Amino acid sequence: MLLAHIVPRLIDLCRTQSSLTHALPRQMWLDTSGKRLMQWPIQEINNLRTRQVSFHNRQLEGGSMFEITGITAAQADVEVTFDLPVLEDNPRIRDSTHVADAVLFNRGNSLGCVYGPFGLLALASNDLSEQTAIFFKIIRRGNGYSVIMGSDENRSSLRDNVHKIPHGTFLDIDPRHEKISLRCLIDHSIIESYGAGGRNVITSRVYPKLAIGDAAKLYAFNNGKKGPLYYKGFYHLFYQHNPLNPFFGDIMVWGHSVSQDLVNWIKLEPALSPSVPSDINSCWSGSTTILPEGKPVILYTGSDTNKHQVTVLAEPKDPSDPLLREWVKPKGNPVMVPPSNVPVDCFRDPTTAWQGHDGKWRALVGAKEKDSNKGMAILYHSDDFVQWTKFLVPLLEAQVTGMWECVDFFPVAVTGKEGLDTSVNNSSVRHVLKTSYGGNDCYVIGTYSSETDVFSADSEFTNTAEDLRYDYGNLFASKAFFDSAKNRRISWGWIMERDSNEDDIVKGWAGIMAIPREIWLGKSGKKLMQWPVEEINNLRAKNASLDSKQLEGGSILEISGITASQADIEVAFDLPDLENDTEALDSEEVDQATIIDGYSASVKGFYGPFGLLALASNDLSEHTAIFFRVIRRGNGYAVLMCSDESKSSLRDNIEKATLGTSLDIDPRHEKISLRCLIDHSVIESYGGGGRSVITSRVYPKMAIGEEARLYVFNHGTKAVTMSSLEAWSMRKAQINSNET
Incomplete structure (x- = not known):
C-alpha cells in the first residue's frame, strides 16, 4: 500500500531563514519493549496535506520501478508498506552492530540481496542521474532475519562539493510476521524517513541540481534478486559439452560449473543429459530464468527422436540446493516446436524470459526462414511458463544474415553502469538485441514496448563490417545475465579454436570461455561498453x-x-x-x-x-x-x-x-x-x-x-x-x- 500527499508549505518554525535548518517536530514515546524510543511527526503536519494519490497491492518484481505521479514530488508526504509473502534463504552476515553501516558504505543502494534494496527514490531527476534512495534490505542473521533501513545519498546531487553519505541502521522488526512500513517527508532538500511506525528515523540533507521543483520525480523501486545465473550465493555457468570427444558431437550435454567469485570454479556433474523423447539426440543451448517465487527454470533446445530442434523445459529437482545439481523435465515437453515457415534444424537457443506489464512471460527463439537467408528472433508468450504461443510476427528479422543463433535480449539503463533485471522496462531504459551469425556476435540497440511487443531498432543487421559487434576478434555465442549480487549485467562468450581437430584430441578439450565482462550502454547511447569483471583484479600479483x-x-x-x-x-x-x-x-x-x-x-x-x-x-x-x-x-x-x-x-x-x-x-x-x-x-x-x-x-x-x-x-x-x-x-x- 502506498499513500502520497502534496505538502504545499512546511511550517516556518521548522524552516527558518537562519543558517540552521530544524527538523520537523516529532512526538516521542517509549516502545512496548521498554528498550527504545519511538518517534513520529506531530499530527499537525497532516493539516498541510492536499492532493492524494494511492496504490494498493502492487507487485514489484526484482529490478523494477514505477513512478508515483499526481503529486509534487519535491514537497510531499509519502507512506508505503511492503510485504514479503515468500521469504527466501538469504545470505548470512556476521552478528555485529556495525554491519548495517558496513553494508551501506560498501555498496549503498546498489547492493542487491534476495530481498532488497527496495523502497523509494526521492528527489530523483528524470534520467535518474540524481536520486536519494530510502530503502530496506533483508539479510539472514543467526536463525532469523534482519531488516536494514538505509538512506543512500551517493547520487543525491550532480554537485561535487557536497557531502553524500549512506546512512543506515537495523530495524527492530521480524519481516516474517510484520509488514515493513516507511513514511517520508520530502521538502526540496530534506528527506525525513520514519521506518516501521517510528522505530528508526533517518534524516538526509541533500542538494539536488536537476531534481528541483516540478522537475523532481518520485519512484517506488525494487533492486532485489531475480537473476538467471546467480542463485543462493553461487554463479552458475552452463556450457555445451561433449562427454566423448573434444569437439562438437552428435550427443551434447549441459556441462555445469559453479563459482562464488567468477574467478575460481568447481566442476559439477552435467546438469542436463539426453533422457526424454524431446531431447534424446542432444541437449543444446538455452537460457535460465528465475520465476517470481524464486525457482530457477531452464528453456533449452532439444534434438528429438526425429532430430528436429524443439524447446524443452527443465526445473531443479531440489530448489533448496544452492548448487542446483539435479534437474528434471516435467510432462508436457516440448513446450515450443518449429513453426511451418522454419526448417526443423533451424530453431534453437531460447532466451532468458521476461515479463511484460500484463504479467505474461515472453521469450525469443533464434531461427531462419525456409528457402531464404532471412534470420529472425521468434517471439513467444506464456501465462504459466508451460504453455507457449507464438506471436504474430518476429520481434526482429534481417534478410541477409542466415540463421540467428544464441539470441539475447535485455534492457540497459540510459545513464550509469548498473545492470537491470531482464523484465525492467521504463522511460529510462533501452534494449539490446544480440544475435550470433557469420562467426560474430552482432547487436542492435532500440526501444521496446511490452504493450505492443514492438522493438524499434536504431540500425539493421547487414552481415557486413558495419554491424556493431561485441568483439571484433574470436568470440561467439555469448550470453548475458543480470547479476543481482552486484547490480550489473555480465556477458560470457565462447572463444573458438583456430587449430585442428587433431590438436584438440591431443589437448583433450576444445574451446574456452572468455573472461566474464560487465556490459552497459555508453554515454552516446549508440554503443555498448564492456570491461572485465572487477573480481579478475584479485588475481593481480x-x-x-x-x-x-x-x-x-x-x-x-x-x-x-x-x-x-x-x-x-x-x-x-x-x-x-x-x-x-x-x-x-x-x-x-x-x-x-x-x-x-x-x-x-x-x-x-x-x-x-x-x-x-x-x-x-x-x-x-x-x-x-x-x-x-x-x-x-x-x-x-x-x-x-x-x-x-x-x-x-x-x-x-x-x-x-x-x-x-x-x-x-x-x-x-x-x-x-x-x-x-x-x-x-x-x-x-x-x-x-x-x-x-x-x-x-x-x-x-x-x-x-x-x-x-x-x-x-x-x-x-x-x-x-x-x-x-x-x-x-x-x-x-x-x-x-x-x-x-
Whole structure:
C-alpha cells in the first residue's frame, strides 16, 4: 500500500531563514519493549496535506520501478508498506552492530540481496542521474532475519562539493510476521524517513541540481534478486559439452560449473543429459530464468527422436540446493516446436524470459526462414511458463544474415553502469538485441514496448563490417545475465579454436570461455561498453609500472618484472603534436581497413602502429601485436584498433588473422587507452575504456611460460607519448580443479 500527499508549505518554525535548518517536530514515546524510543511527526503536519494519490497491492518484481505521479514530488508526504509473502534463504552476515553501516558504505543502494534494496527514490531527476534512495534490505542473521533501513545519498546531487553519505541502521522488526512500513517527508532538500511506525528515523540533507521543483520525480523501486545465473550465493555457468570427444558431437550435454567469485570454479556433474523423447539426440543451448517465487527454470533446445530442434523445459529437482545439481523435465515437453515457415534444424537457443506489464512471460527463439537467408528472433508468450504461443510476427528479422543463433535480449539503463533485471522496462531504459551469425556476435540497440511487443531498432543487421559487434576478434555465442549480487549485467562468450581437430584430441578439450565482462550502454547511447569483471583484479600479483615516456618512431621497450605469459596490462598513449599531415583515409574504407593485411603491424604510418607486442619470443620471431593507428578522416581523425596475429606462432597449420575496428574517440581531446588480459594463448584487448574489444586465440611455439616477453612499441614515423603503464603478473585461477 502506498499513500502520497502534496505538502504545499512546511511550517516556518521548522524552516527558518537562519543558517540552521530544524527538523520537523516529532512526538516521542517509549516502545512496548521498554528498550527504545519511538518517534513520529506531530499530527499537525497532516493539516498541510492536499492532493492524494494511492496504490494498493502492487507487485514489484526484482529490478523494477514505477513512478508515483499526481503529486509534487519535491514537497510531499509519502507512506508505503511492503510485504514479503515468500521469504527466501538469504545470505548470512556476521552478528555485529556495525554491519548495517558496513553494508551501506560498501555498496549503498546498489547492493542487491534476495530481498532488497527496495523502497523509494526521492528527489530523483528524470534520467535518474540524481536520486536519494530510502530503502530496506533483508539479510539472514543467526536463525532469523534482519531488516536494514538505509538512506543512500551517493547520487543525491550532480554537485561535487557536497557531502553524500549512506546512512543506515537495523530495524527492530521480524519481516516474517510484520509488514515493513516507511513514511517520508520530502521538502526540496530534506528527506525525513520514519521506518516501521517510528522505530528508526533517518534524516538526509541533500542538494539536488536537476531534481528541483516540478522537475523532481518520485519512484517506488525494487533492486532485489531475480537473476538467471546467480542463485543462493553461487554463479552458475552452463556450457555445451561433449562427454566423448573434444569437439562438437552428435550427443551434447549441459556441462555445469559453479563459482562464488567468477574467478575460481568447481566442476559439477552435467546438469542436463539426453533422457526424454524431446531431447534424446542432444541437449543444446538455452537460457535460465528465475520465476517470481524464486525457482530457477531452464528453456533449452532439444534434438528429438526425429532430430528436429524443439524447446524443452527443465526445473531443479531440489530448489533448496544452492548448487542446483539435479534437474528434471516435467510432462508436457516440448513446450515450443518449429513453426511451418522454419526448417526443423533451424530453431534453437531460447532466451532468458521476461515479463511484460500484463504479467505474461515472453521469450525469443533464434531461427531462419525456409528457402531464404532471412534470420529472425521468434517471439513467444506464456501465462504459466508451460504453455507457449507464438506471436504474430518476429520481434526482429534481417534478410541477409542466415540463421540467428544464441539470441539475447535485455534492457540497459540510459545513464550509469548498473545492470537491470531482464523484465525492467521504463522511460529510462533501452534494449539490446544480440544475435550470433557469420562467426560474430552482432547487436542492435532500440526501444521496446511490452504493450505492443514492438522493438524499434536504431540500425539493421547487414552481415557486413558495419554491424556493431561485441568483439571484433574470436568470440561467439555469448550470453548475458543480470547479476543481482552486484547490480550489473555480465556477458560470457565462447572463444573458438583456430587449430585442428587433431590438436584438440591431443589437448583433450576444445574451446574456452572468455573472461566474464560487465556490459552497459555508453554515454552516446549508440554503443555498448564492456570491461572485465572487477573480481579478475584479485588475481593481480607482482606489479611493474612505467611513468610517462616518449616513444620515438621505430622504438621498442620491454616491460620486465612480470610474468608476460599471464598478465594484465593497462597503458595509455597521448599524441600531443597531432599534425594535419597525418595520412588520410576515405571514410568508406575505415572499417574495411581494419580487417585486411594492408593495415598489419608491419605497415608503417605517421601515427602508428603503436601499442603492445604480447606473447613475444626473445627474438620477436613470434609475437601478437595489439596496436593503434591514427588516420585523418574528413575534418577529424579515425583511430584504428587492431590485433595482428600474422606472427603469433611459428606453426603453419593454424589460422592467423589481422583483426580490428575503428575506435570511437577523438585523439585530439582524449588519451588512447588499452587494457590487455594475457593468458598463455588468449589475449583479450579492451580499447578506449571498453568501447571496443578484440579477442585473439593464438598458439605460440616459443613464447610460452617464462620464455614469453612483453613490449611496448611504436613503429610509426611520428613520436607518441606513453603517458602511463601498469602491468601485473596474474595468479592462476582454479578452473574446474576441485570436483565435489
